[in-house]
Amino acid sequence: MKIKLKTYLKQHAALSLSFWLPVLLMLGYFVYRKMYPFGGETLLTVDLGQQYVDFFAFLRQTLLHDPTNFFYTFNKAIGGEMLGEFSYYLLSPFNLIFLFFPGKSITAGVMLVTLLKYGLAGYTFARLLHQQRILSDKVLPLFATSYSLMGWMIANQLNLLWLDAVVFLPLIINGLLNLLKKKHGLAYSFWLALIMISNYYMGYMIAIFLILFFIWHETDQFASFKQFGKNVWLFISRSLLAAGLACLVLLPTLTSLQTSKGEYTTTMIHAKIEYPPLQMVTKLLLGAFNFKQMPSGLPNIFVGSLALCGFLLYFFNGQIKRRSRISAGIVTAFLLLSLCFEPLDLFWHGMQFPVWYPYRFSFVVCFWLIYLAALNYRHGFSTTALKVVLLTAVEGGIIYYSWKHMQKLTFISKETLTCSVLFTAATLVLLLIDPGTNKTSQKQKLALLFLLVPAEMLTNAALSLNNISYLSQKEYSHPTAALAQDSQAVHQIDPGFYRTGQTYSRTKNDGLAHNLNTGSYFSSALEKTIPDFYGQIGNPDGDNYVTYSNGTLITDSLLGMKYFMSPKDSSEILQPKLQNQALTPLTIKPELTSDPLRKDLPLTRIYQNPWATTVGYSANSLLKNSKFGFNDPVGYQTTWLNDATGTWSTTKYFHAQNFNEVVFQNTNRTVNLTGAMLKKKKSKAMAQVIFKFTPKTNDPYYLTFGPGMEEAKVETFTGSHPLYHYGTFRHTVILNVADHSKDNEVTLTARFKKNSLFLDNFVLYRLDRKLATQKLHQLQQHSWQVKKVNNRHLTGKINVNGPNQIFATTIPYSKGWKVKIDGETVPTFKLQNTFVGADITNGTHTVTMKFTPPGFYVGLIISIFSLTTLVLLEAKFRQHRHH
Incomplete structure (x- = not known):
């Protein structure tokens, strides 16, 4: 057993080192920066701290307590479908790790997942080079480190959900190459389907790159048109089957996107260059990244000196076919043009300009540069003096241009220029040295490369990440603990179904993280009708967020905001140890002081709104045809309450x-x-x-x-x-x-x-409080007494008193909602351009609402069909080979 283990470890030493080297380098940096659990700082910054970490907490809640959250949840603003959100944020297999990190310890889970993705990116790239026999095992960790710590990876470390693309891309390319060689195999379709499920956005970009890679590969390996035709069929058919495998998620997601991100698709395209293209070369310097590069920067394409030199030398390597170099040049030109030409930039981003983090597809450019560099170094790391002179001129030109424009480009400093000069010079010297057949000299050169490449990649990571500020563990854990306490308390007070408001918050996704229906939300896939509605009622909104911080007595009650959580001032906190944990208010709400106090907690108070309706109520049919002014919250709320109660339109509150x-x-x-x-x-x-x-x-x-x-x-x-x-x-x-x-x-x-x-x-x-509460009480008396079975199934009785009434809800409209009244399915319609409504008659009725993601069952059928087809194709091939 020991002999077998030693043999295995020896055979896989290079791949193991390709995993551990990036992990240890970044772990060392995190320990140096005192990141939790090694200190008081965390990796949480920008969207990772304001958005993603709450989604990870929501995933724990879903998997451990309420799986129906997978389809729909009322923790999302005032309610929304979630399958599309899961497919963008939460379907990475790595996210299962967060099950072991509850509460404030989730920040340690973030570090573990980040390190795993760094390590596995190195491992999968090394595996690609190993299985395709591009490089010898002893040098694999060099290129694995260049790939896993490339500039895109460092700049997007905070976008943890995107890093799966860097991990899976080498596996997809390896599967494609094996498919084209062996004419069979499941790996390509499986890995491609997995990235589409894990993150459809990154999967879309990889799919575009696969077309370019296939064209280059077929040019390189062209033997005959007959063989080329077979390969085209293999590539298209297995790619479509991969998409079919993912249809269980992709089809409902596509339907969801049509009401969210799809609403913002750019229709006006300008054929223009977005910035002077030569500026792109400045991002090849070490540390060419800072906070200002996040909202509107240049593409992150740093790959290290060894990889950059190898990429340039590829086009002058006479041992590589000319047609391969020409086709590689065309692909490279297309990729570089995509990084600065608006129509192509839009195309890579699904016809939508990114909100922050521009040129998100540049990871495929980095992969391409490093992959070509590896092909160039297949025969060694030495080159001629003439080529070194050429490289020196190119690298010198990049550094000189960067120095000349240092005042305009804030991410360039004397420190970054100096480090770039030193590492570039050292690399060029090593490329000039030819150890020949002397094994000792070869080992010495390799040892120097193993010092140089990891040191350069770590230096770039440190210089780049040192420019970013992070959330401290206290800043995360203190409000998180208060919210968890509030959530537990409010569910003990009332285990029923209702919405809760808050006058303090950590993020807009507190509701997700703590199983509270807070009315606030931040997501790239937020349905457009929700921010439109929030803007109309006088609450802050944006394309990808809503904040329920400006509710009035009328909106609080009509939206069913039954409880409010309010922070105490430090002078009101009785425990001295907790006074430094006083929470910063999100908004002021003096009217809460007149509401009943339900719970007095160490840091917060919980109040009850006595006029809150439920998520459904009997309303006058006038509400079906309500007409609202624009940008007039007072007018909107007045019309809403008047029409719902059948009151004269001249009534003012x-x-x-x-x-x-x-x-x-x-x-x-x-x-x-x-x-x-x-x-x-x-x-x-x-x-x-x-x-x-x-x-x-x-x-x-x-x-x-x-x-x-x-x-x-x-x-x-x-x-x-x-x-x-x-x-x-x-x-x-x-x-x-x-x-x-x-x-x-x-x-x-x-x-x-x-x-x-x-x-x-x-x-x-x-x-006019008296008049408003009188009307609100009228609606409250005829509210839907809803019993929440789960997030996608609501049922309860409602008493409809009088003619010309409808069943009105404050549940966002979706074709996925089906309404049954007394067991009979009834048609639904959209109220206020936002909510689900249905016709109803006088009397007492049992109303049931059930949600199924549109396209879910069709997607399931396509996925089953695709899986069956793939298995049958593979079984047929194996049977044929056996015979």
Whole structure:
């Protein structure tokens, strides 16, 4: 047994080292940076900290407690289908590791998964080179390290879900090459299907690259047109079967995309170069990455000096067929053009400009560069003096150009230029040395390469990642622990089905992470109708997020926000040890203080909204034809409540109020505040406007204001305290600024951050609480008494009193929802361009709603058919070979 183990380890030493070398290099860096569990920092930054980590926690909840989340969940904004979200964020097999990392320990799981992907990227690339006999085993770890620590991988380390593409791409290419050699095999279709399931977005990019790679390969291996035709058939048929295998996920995802990302597809394409193409070479320097490169940078194509030199030498290598080099040059030209020509850039990204992280497909460019470099070095790491001179001129030109443009390109520094010069020079010297047949000299040269390449790749990683700030373990764990405590408490108070609001948050996906229906959400696949609706009711929205932070008494109740979680001020926290864990408010909501307090926790309080309906209610049929104005949250909410209750359209709940006093400091005065453009008188001096009013009733008071009052443009205060509200929005929002404040002066201050301030839709309103609650109580009395069976199956009774009523819900409309009333399926329609509605008659009824992802069963059938076909094809081949 020991002999067999030693033999195995010896035979697989190079592949093992190809895995462990990248892992140990990055682990060493993480330990140096004191990343959790080796210190107080974490790997969480930007989307990994604000979005992905909450999805990973949601995956644990789904697999361990409620598998129906896989299809639909109310943790997503006000509800939404999830199969498309899973196929983008959560279907990576690596994510199963997070099952072993609950709560705040999930940050350690993030590090483990990150290191595994670094290691496996190196392993799979080395395996490709090994099985295709491109390089000898002793040098495989060099190219594995160059591949796994390439610039794209380092820059996108935070986009953990995309890294699967780098792991699976070599396996797919290896499977394709074996398929074309042996004329059979399941590996290609299996690995291609797996990346399409794991992340369809990256799978799409790989599919485009496979076409280019196949064209180059067939040019290189061309023998006859008959053989070429067979290979084309193999490539197309097995690729389609791979897509068929993935249809179980792809088809429902495609349907989901049509209502989310598909709504933002670019139709106007400009045939233009996006930036001076020569700037691309600056990204070949070490450390050519910083935070500013994330939203709108250049493509990340760093591959290291050895790989870059090998790629350039490939085209001058006389031992490689000329037609292969010509076709490789054409493919390279297409890839480089794709990195700067807008139509091709759009094509690689599915006809949508990326929101942050541009040129996401550049990982295939890096693969291509390193793969060609490996083909060039097949016969050794030495080259002629003339070629070294040529390489020196090219590398010198890159460094000189970068130095000349250092002022414009902020990611270039003297440090990055110096390191690039040193590593490039060392590489060129080693390429010039020819050890001949002297084995000692060969070993010495190889040893130097094993010092040089990992050192260069680690230096690039360190210089790049040192430019990024990360979330500390405390910043993650403290609000996470508070949210977990709130979630547990609210489910103990009420185990039923309802939505919860929050006036503090860690991220927009707190609901996902903690099994709360908070109304907020952040995802690239958010259905377009949801942000449109949020913008209409006065809550912050964007193409890929919504934040339920600006609810009113009316929207809170109509949307079924039954409980609210509110943070305590540090002075209210009784335990001294917890005072430094006081949570930062997301928004102010004075009206909560008049609601019943249900739970007093160490850091938070939980209040109950006594007027909340459920997710369904009996509404007047006027709601079917409601007409809403644009960018008018007060008008929208008034129309919604009036039409739902069958009230005269002239009935008003919100009444505009005047400020008692407005003080202008260092700015022009104006009588009409709404729509006023205020400008500083002295540009270098502080300017502010102070608004004062004294409520004459104990009703809630609301302030509306538009994007001119974003946090980037103005700093706001209530009294001497910050006027907390979510700072970015694109429509008019509404904010509760006073409640039960009769005869007490309220002061609001707007302090300029720019030289001007636009008071867009700036109006103060008083809400008639008595009239509003009277109407809300009417709807509450005829709410659907829903019993949640699971996330995709709701049932309950509803009492419909009177004619001309409909069954109205606040569940987002989808063709996947089927409604049964007293056991009979009824047609559904879209209410308010957002929600599911159905006709209903007078009386007491049992209403059942069930959700099935559109396209799911068709996709399942196609997947089964594709799998059966692949198995039969392989069985037929094996039977033929046996005979």
